[in-house]
Amino acid sequence: MTINPDLQGRSYPAHEVYDVGREKIREFARAVKATHPAHFEVEAATALGHRDLVAPPTFAIIVAQRADAQLIEDPASGIDFSRVVHADQRFIHHRPIVAGDRLVAELHVDGVRAMGGGAMITTRAEIFALAAETASAGAGDAATGAREAVATTTSSILVRGEGQ
Numbered sequence: 001m002t003i004n005p006d007l008q009g010r011s012y013p014a015h016e017v018y019d020v021g022r023e024k025i026r027e028f029a030r031a032v033k034a035t036h037p038a039h040f041e042v043e044a045a046t047a048l049g050h051r052d053l054v055a056p057p058t059f060a061i062i063v064a065q066r067a068d069a070q071l072i073e074d075p076a077s078g079i080d081f082s083r084v085v086h087a088d089q090r091f092i093h094h095r096p097i098v099a100g101d102r103l104v105a106e107l108h109v110d111g112v113r114a115m116g117g118g119a120m121i122t123t124r125a126e127i128f129a130l131a132a133e134t135a136s137a138g139a140g141d142a143a144t145g146a147r148e149a150v151a152t153t154t155s156s157i158l159v160r161g162e163g164q
Contacts, residue, residue: 003078003119003159008112012070014104017130018063022099025053032056045098052099059097061089064125064153067105071123079121079159087120088156094149102130103150110154117161127151 022042029039034056037044045054072079097103104127111122131146 002161003112003114003121004076005112005114005119007071007077007109007121010071010109012067012074012107014067014106014128015070016066016104018066018103020055020059020097020099020101020103022053024062025055025059025099028059028062029056032058050096050098055097055099057091057093060091060093060127060151060153063103063105063127064151064155067107067125068123068155070107071109071121083118083160085158085160086155087158088154090154092152092154094151097129097150101150104128104130104147115158118159119161120156120158122154122156125153125155127153 026040029035036054036056038048038050038054039045039056040053042053045052048054071077072081072084105125106128108124108126109121110124111120113120127150128147129150131148
């Protein structure tokens with residue numbers, strides 16, 4: 001199956017809420033070898049003015065990849081994940097991610113470019129923290145409730161064509 005060129009301009013709404021917990025931050029920090037005490041000790045984070053533990057900057061990839069999964073799993077996309085090579089990842093942070101955040105992400109397909117028998121696909125995930133009243137209402141209000149911009153991630157993947 002070939003990549004659907006009509007993917008460009010498509011958006012996938014926020015749907016699954018990701019609850020940021022202290023232990024998730026600590027585990028991620030250890031995995032990426034981020035050693036700042038604000039990733040591990042609440043006192044260190046609050047001394048810097050944060051309400052709880054602060055996630056390393058690349059923690060946003062967890063939420064972004066959940067949004068990317070909507071595209072990958074969409075049968076209309078024509079993407080065979082076994083043929084995907086990750087090409088690029090960029091982050092713009094609007095504010096730090098901290099323990100206690102309830103995050104959602106909207107995915108936008110910003111580019112689809114044919115390359116030989118494959119395609120380069122560029123996506124943008126807009127990550128938001130749900131406001132307390134939206135967060136308590138549950139995932140059903142993730143796309144429409146009050147939200148605060150947290151990060152924007154841009155990802156490029158190369159989907160290799162047959163025989164590549």
